[in-house]
Amino acid sequence: xxxxxxxxxxxxxxxxxxxxxxxxxxxxxxxxxxxxxxxxxxxxxxxxxxxxxxxxxxxxxxxxxxxxxxxxxxxxxxxxxxxxxxxxxxxxxxxxxxxxxxxxxxxxxxxxxxxxxxxxxxxxxxxxxxxxxxxxxxxxxxxxxxxxxxxxxxxxxxxxxxxxxxxxxxxxxxxxxxxxxxxxxxxxxxxxxxxxxxxxxxxxxxxxxxxxxxxxxxxxxxxxxxxxxxxxxxxxxxxxxxxx
Amino acid sequence: xxxxxxxxxxxxxxxxxxxxxxxxxxxxxxxxxxxxxxxxxxxxxxxxxxxxxxxxxxxxxxxxxxxxxxxxxxxxxxxxxxxxxxxxxxxxxxxxxxxxxxxxxxxxxxxxxxxxxxxxxxxxxxxxxxxxxxxxxxxxxxxxxxxxxxxxxxxxxxxxxxxxxxxxxxxxxxxxxxxxxxxxxxxxxxxxxxxxxxxxxxxxxxxxxxxxxxxxxxxxxxxxxxxxxxxxxxxxxxxxxxxxxxxxxxxxxxxxxxxxxxxxxxxxxxxxxxxxxxxxxxxxxxxxxxxxxxxxxxxxxxxxxxxxxxxxxxxxxxxxxxxxxxxxxxxxxxxxxxx
Numbered sequence: 001x002x003x004x005x006x007x008x009x010x011x012x013x014x015x016x017x018x019x020x021x022x023x024x025x026x027x028x029x030x031x032x033x034x035x036x037x038x039x040x041x042x043x044x045x046x047x048x049x050x051x052x053x054x055x056x057x058x059x060x061x062x063x064x065x066x067x068x069x070x071x072x073x074x075x076x077x078x079x080x081x082x083x084x085x086x087x088x089x090x091x092x093x094x095x096x097x098x099x100x101x102x103x104x105x106x107x108x109x110x111x112x113x114x115x116x117x118x119x120x121x122x123x124x125x126x127x128x129x130x131x132x133x134x135x136x137x138x139x140x141x142x143x144x145x146x147x148x149x150x151x152x153x154x155x156x157x158x159x160x161x162x163x164x165x166x167x168x169x170x171x172x173x174x175x176x177x178x179x180x181x182x183x184x185x186x187x188x189x190x191x192x193x194x195x196x197x198x199x200x201x202x203x204x205x206x207x208x209x210x211x212x213x214x215x216x217x218x219x220x221x222x223x224x225x226x227x228x229x230x231x232x233x234x235x236x237x238x239x240x241x242x243x244x
Numbered sequence: 245x246x247x248x249x250x251x252x253x254x255x256x257x258x259x260x261x262x263x264x265x266x267x268x269x270x271x272x273x274x275x276x277x278x279x280x281x282x283x284x285x286x287x288x289x290x291x292x293x294x295x296x297x298x299x300x301x302x303x304x305x306x307x308x309x310x311x312x313x314x315x316x317x318x319x320x321x322x323x324x325x326x327x328x329x330x331x332x333x334x335x336x337x338x339x340x341x342x343x344x345x346x347x348x349x350x351x352x353x354x355x356x357x358x359x360x361x362x363x364x365x366x367x368x369x370x371x372x373x374x375x376x377x378x379x380x381x382x383x384x385x386x387x388x389x390x391x392x393x394x395x396x397x398x399x400x401x402x403x404x405x406x407x408x409x410x411x412x413x414x415x416x417x418x419x420x421x422x423x424x425x426x427x428x429x430x431x432x433x434x435x436x437x438x439x440x441x442x443x444x445x446x447x448x449x450x451x452x453x454x455x456x457x458x459x460x461x462x463x464x465x466x467x468x469x470x471x472x473x474x475x476x477x478x479x480x481x482x483x484x485x486x487x488x489x490x491x492x493x494x495x496x497x498x499x500x501x502x503x504x505x506x507x508x509x510x511x512x513x514x515x516x517x518x519x520x521x522x523x524x525x526x527x528x529x530x531x532x533x534x535x536x537x538x539x540x541x542x543x544x545x546x547x548x549x550x551x552x553x554x555x556x557x558x559x560x561x562x563x564x565x566x567x568x569x570x571x572x573x574x575x576x577x578x579x580x581x582x583x
Binding site: 051053072073074077078082083084085089090091092093094098101102103105106109111114150151154 | 434435436439440442443445446447449450451452453454455456457458511
């Protein structure tokens with residue numbers, strides 16, 4: 001198994017609050033690594049560091065053989081590590097198609113090719129019926145899919161998905177899970193943060209548990225749910241994996 | 245060549261509109277008397293300047309309150325090259341545009357590098373234009389407060405771009421420049437850089453997350469914008485044959501430039517042109533109303549400044565009724581009609 005992303009001993013404090021403490025992990029090619037942990041555990045901060053949105057106080061990030069911890073977000077995105085935002089950030093004044101087009105232009109200059117790429121990404125994410133709608137008036141479920149389609153249009157090697165299921169109805173969530181699975185089958189590795197336990201257990205190849213900024217445990221979903229420290233910190237006594 | 249044909253195919257409706265507009269506008273001189281033709285030429289010059297503003301502020305979302313800086317630099321470049329070095333305005337316009345672009349890069353780098361946004365960026369551009377106005381007012385080499393007058397020549401002189409018996413040639417030349425600028429903005433809108441400008445305008449963080457360098461995108465917008473507005477300023481010199489710092493660098497010029505796309509429709513291809521036409525028409529109408537009012541309004545005849553008040557009031561109503569410009573208003577009406 002080749003490692004595509006390596007995070008080594010990363011720490012970050014905000015004033016007196018240690019948001020992330022000496023966290024390290026590997027992401028393998030084609031793998032989905034899920035992050036769980038209570039609110040405020042430091043998951044999004046860790047994502048922000050990996051994506052270059054905030055600098056780490058210490059530690060290293062290596063993506064596809066290159067050190068990226070000092071790079072700017074757009075430089076990291078160009079290497080092929082692209083994130084979505086927990087609070088979605090659509091380009092409100094543009095249509096859905098124009099939104100996805102922005103991502104598609106990253107690796108192709110020709111408008112005709114970029115158009116085709118955008119149409120394809122909208123098809124995969126089920127956005128085709130909304131192509132010419134303004135991004136402004138869309139429901140949350142559609143905006144979450146748009147966030148994903150736009151990121152996917154850049155031909156990423158690794159996607160960072162920050163709570164793409166949060167706020168969705170069970171039906172919408174199930175559709176989104178199918179979309180994420182099909183993206184993984186297309187060869188994209190992923191880090192995902194999710195609170196919907198059944199979903200993340202079913203999607204992830206491995207799970208990392210973050211608690212008070214520290215990596216509490218990392219391993220296969222079946223191992224994680226049996227880990228007594230995880231049960232105590234986050235899952236609660238009665239938790240069982242939901243049937244697939 | 246391939247990219248050109250793609251552009252033609254994907255923007256055929258925009259280009260068709262352009263052909264129609266140019267065709268109608270190019271026969272206009274036949275119908276207009278010399279005074280109105282002069283007015284129309286002024287409309288086109290400011291429409292061109294407004295197209296430049298629209299690239300930076302409408303497309304890339306960086307609101308400039310000081311585009312007089314570019315306008316004035318273009319005007320002075322053409323004037324100085326012609327009067328002091330006998331350089332033909334044909335070349336002068338290009339050099340003026342380049343000066344505008346380079347100045348845009350410098351101002352843009354200084355402001356965007358240090359994160360100026362929104363009102364702060366607008367204030368910075370305003371300050372820069374004022375700085376230039378005051379500087380030019382005090383430099384004897386540049387004519388100081390007296391300004392520069394372009395000496396008249398006899399007969400037609402294509403090198404110096406002066407034409408004795410007709411203003412029609414100027415009208416057609418500026419119309420040609422305007423058409424080129426419209427084609428350029430259509431091309432920008434369809435291309436990667438245009439898509440990136442829109443993204444940066446809407447949300448810089450989201451844009452950066454998709455691999456866009458916001459600083460670079462804004463600098464490109466600033467230099468294209470500066471180029472186009474400076475060329476318009478250069479043409480102002482050629483047409484009016486006299487400039488001074490207040491006339492080309494004044495805050496009134498900045499406002500005149502930014503009002504046009506706002507009234508017509510910011511971030512659209514035709515907004516600046518429509519805004520320029522509507523505002524000039526409105527200005528002429530209010531002026532003639534005060535100069536020569538109908539019988540029941542005879543008491544306002546010759547009331548100094550009343551036309552400006554009327555103009556302002558109508559403008560306020562327009563902005564309230566159509567905050568997204570005339571084009572935006574039409575678009576909303578059409579959408580309402582559909583549903």
